[in-house]
Amino acid sequence: MKLKQLIRPDRVLLNLSARDATEALGRVAETLGEQLGIDPGRILDALQEREKLGSTGVGDGFAIPHCKLQGLSEIVVAIARFEEGFPFASPDGGPVRLMFVVLSPPDQPASHLQVLSQIARVLKRKELRRRLMEAATVEEVVEAIQGAAEHEGL
Amino acid sequence: MSVTVTAPVPVPVFVSVTVSVSVILPVTVTVTVTVALPVASSLRLPLPLLHRPGPGRMVVRTGGGAMRAIVVGGGLVGSTLAGKLAADGHDIVVVEQDRELLADIADRLDVQTLVGNGATVPVLVDAGIEGCDLLFATTNSDEANMVVALVGSALFKVPRVVARLRDAGHQESFKALAAEGGGQRLAINPEEAAVERILSLLPVPGAVDAVPFLEGRILVAGFNIEPSSDFAGLLLSHLRLLFPAVPMLVVAIRRNGRWIVPHGEDEITAGDLVYFALDPGQVDNVLALLGRGRPRGRKVMIAGATRIGIRLAEILEGRGVPVTLVEEHRAACDQAAARLDRTLVIHGMPTDRELLEEEGIADVYGFVGCTEDHEVNVVSALLTRQLGAGQTFAVVDNPALVGLVGELGIDAIISPRMLSVSLALQFVRRGRVRAVAALLDDLVEVMEVEASSGSRLASGRLAEIGLPRGVLVAAIQRGDRIFVPGGGDRVEPGDRALLITTADAAGRLDGFLGG
Numbered sequence: 313m314k315l316k317q318l319i320r321p322d323r324v325l326l327n328l329s330a331r332d333a334t335e336a337l338g339r340v341a342e343t344l345g346e347q348l349g350i351d352p353g354r355i356l357d358a359l360q361e362r363e364k365l366g367s368t369g370v371g372d373g374f375a376i377p378h379c380k381l382q383g384l385s386e387i388v389v390a391i392a393r394f395e396e397g398f399p400f401a402s403p404d405g406g407p408v409r410l411m412f413v414v415l416s417p418p419d420q421p422a423s424h425l426q427v428l429s430q431i432a433r434v435l436k437r438k439e440l441r442r443r444l445m446e447a448a449t450v451e452e453v454v455e456a457i458q459g460a461a462e463h464e465g466l
Numbered sequence: 467m468s469v470t471v472t473a474p475v476p477v478p479v480f481v482s483v484t485v486s487v488s489v490i491l492p493v494t495v496t497v498t499v500t501v502a503l504p505v506a507s508s509l510r511l512p513l514p515l516l517h518r519p520g521p522g523r524m525v526v527r528t529g530g531g532a533m534r535a536i537v538v539g540g541g542l543v544g545s546t547l548a549g550k551l552a553a554d555g556h557d558i559v560v561v562e563q564d565r566e567l568l569a570d571i572a573d574r575l576d577v578q579t580l581v582g583n584g585a586t587v588p589v590l591v592d593a594g595i596e597g598c599d600l601l602f603a604t605t606n607s608d609e610a611n612m613v614v615a616l617v618g619s620a621l622f623k624v625p626r627v628v629a630r631l632r633d634a635g636h637q638e639s640f641k642a643l644a645a646e647g648g649g650q651r652l653a654i655n656p657e658e659a660a661v662e663r664i665l666s667l668l669p670v671p672g673a674v675d676a677v678p679f680l681e682g683r684i685l686v687a688g689f690n691i692e693p694s695s696d697f698a699g700l701l702l703s704h705l706r707l708l709f710p711a712v713p714m715l716v717v718a719i720r721r722n723g724r725w726i727v728p729h730g731e732d733e734i735t736a737g738d739l740v741y742f743a744l745d746p747g748q749v750d751n752v753l754a755l756l757g758r759g760r761p762r763g764r765k766v767m768i769a770g771a772t773r774i775g776i777r778l779a780e781i782l783e784g785r786g787v788p789v790t791l792v793e794e795h796r797a798a799c800d801q802a803a804a805r806l807d808r809t810l811v812i813h814g815m816p817t818d819r820e821l822l823e824e825e826g827i828a829d830v831y832g833f834v835g836c837t838e839d840h841e842v843n844v845v846s847a848l849l850t851r852q853l854g855a856g857q858t859f860a861v862v863d864n865p866a867l868v869g870l871v872g873e874l875g876i877d878a879i880i881s882p883r884m885l886s887v888s889l890a891l892q893f894v895r896r897g898r899v900r901a902v903a904a905l906l907d908d909l910v911e912v913m914e915v916e917a918s919s920g921s922r923l924a925s926g927r928l929a930e931i932g933l934p935r936g937v938l939v940a941a942i943q944r945g946d947r948i949f950v951p952g953g954g955d956r957v958e959p960g961d962r963a964l965l966i967t968t969a970d971a972a973g974r975l976d977g978f979l980g981g
Contacts, residue, residue, distance in 0.1 A: 370704070422751065428707060429700055
């Protein structure tokens with residue numbers, strides 16, 4: 313499973329606002345729930361359940377919230393950027409402003425891990441982190457990720 | 467008889483040696499004597515001066531927890547063991563008949579050497595068997611090892627005796643001997659150890675090494691990271707992201723021939739050999755990230771109706787695994803066929819491509835090269851790999867070849883002799899350490915330790931107890947729970963801890979655990 317194939321412009325959400333992590337995850341759950349025909353409450357619950365096992369924050373304003381969800385037929389990746397950062401229990405203690413949200417069908421554990429690994433790896437790239445934070449349009453975000461994935465051989 | 471004492475310090479004129487002497491019987495007295503010994507670069511001392519004890523049973527200890535050991539046999543097992551024990555700070559005398567072999571050992575290792583037949587009483591006495599703590603019989607001959615063990619156990623009451631014994635009959639005799647007198651006795655069967663290792667590797671395709679710890683609830687397994695693997699480029703801290711609820715961590719990395727016990731923000735890179743400590747239930751997920759699937763077939767093909775081959779076939783067929791055994795010699799084929807029930811025994815060479823293809827090598831789950839000829843094992847493992855076998859193993863005792871495993875493209879090299887060394891070390895450290903395994907080329911060790919109430923390991927937060935550098939606490943088992951600790955966690959009395967140490971830190975760790 314390749315990250316590149318999973319990035320879709322309609323799942324890149326910019327200029328969101330949220331006061332805390334729950335609200336932020338709720339915003340994403342709402343949009344994805346609508347797109348996928350799944351109850352947003354169920355998505356939010358599953359994401360929060362996963363956060364309880366340990367924060368998915370990876371530092372520098374980024375987090376990769378994820379969960380497995382019944383009723384999906386394929387892996388869904390969404391990117392959500394917020395106007396202001398919010399506390400997220402990240403390893404560096406800083407607020408989170410940009411999330412890669414991953415929802416996976418429970419019967420694809422291997423692909424789920426591969427996608428998470430690929431996101432974590434592209435996010436190591438400083439240049440990508442800067443571009444994602446500064447991108448003015450959805451297209452710029454998609455392009456930046458595709459470029460970084462290419463660079464990492466993903 | 468010439469005895470060479472290898473000086474631990476090269477040039478200085480005097481070295482101070484502290485000798486604590488505990489005399490047991492009639493009363494226990496502990497005397498600490500500090501002696502100044504002249505040290506030259508090639509010091510020759512009559513051994514009895516140092517080793518012959520006075521009346522009663524005497525335990526001479528130098529430094530903290532150092533023991534005196536005699537290793538009979540200077541082959542691969544004896545010399546490797548002696549080297550490791552010496553590195554741990556113990557006083558070692560290696561007894562060997564072959565002068566050349568012994569000269570080489572004296573050159574390479576910080577041990578004393580003695581030329582002679584170790585299966586004779588006078589030679590053992592000269593080596594200091596009276597009052598020694600450990601005796602290892604590691605020659606190539608079961609009979610010689612039995613004699614050494616017998617003399618050490620029955621005549622000199624050496625507290626701990628290890629004998630390398632291949633033959634089941636000898637092992638029985640040794641067991642009877644162990645039951646008779648006091649002390650701890652261990653018989654090591656290299657072939658049995660190899661079979662056990664192969665059986666622990668088979669369920670973990672692609673692993674170079676796989677050793678279960680903490681009652682099988684943690685698997686320490688090594689994998690080569692290909693550029694296409696989803697582990698390549700991953701930070702170690704990301705593993706927590708991917709596996710939040712189960713133990714999963716990297717305990718050691720071999721990169722460009724050097725071992726790293728990783729910390730914090732290290733990264734896995736392509737070409738690394740990475741050792742994980744993981745929940746065995748996660749093997750399939752790890753395989754997915756490695757970019758490797760499970761082999762399709764179930765059949766295991768074994769080359770060589772050797773002790774290892776036949777025993778392996780026996781166990782596998784007992785588990786309902788279809789087995790094919792390829793053997794070059796007709797007589798050995800007949801013997802194997804008579805002993806095995808369901809195994810298909812085939813007369814032929816394991817390097818015969820046509821034969822392998824006829825037997826459906828492309829669909830086998832695993833191939834094990836365990837003939838007497840270790841080069842044939844390597845070649846046939848390479849060939850079967852190329853022909854599509856799911857995993858390939860080769861039994862090889864040559865350390866130079868063992869180091870090449872990654873480059874060769876064989877999944878795992880099994881060295882019965884190195885496994886014997888591991889087992890002997892495990893025995894030496896018994897008490898504080900429940901299990902020890904050396905990773906691949908012996909430079910990193912994994913040990914399972916039970917923390918007692920007075921132990922330093924359980925004296926505070928991990929970040930504050932002064933663990934030696936190069937030591938990592940990989941996992942803690944507390945009751946039913948197993949977790950990966952952080953610096954703020956502590957080991958509590960009664961816990962079991964899985965420790966990773968580089969070989970050069972093993973001695974310091976031993977001191978730490980003992981002190």
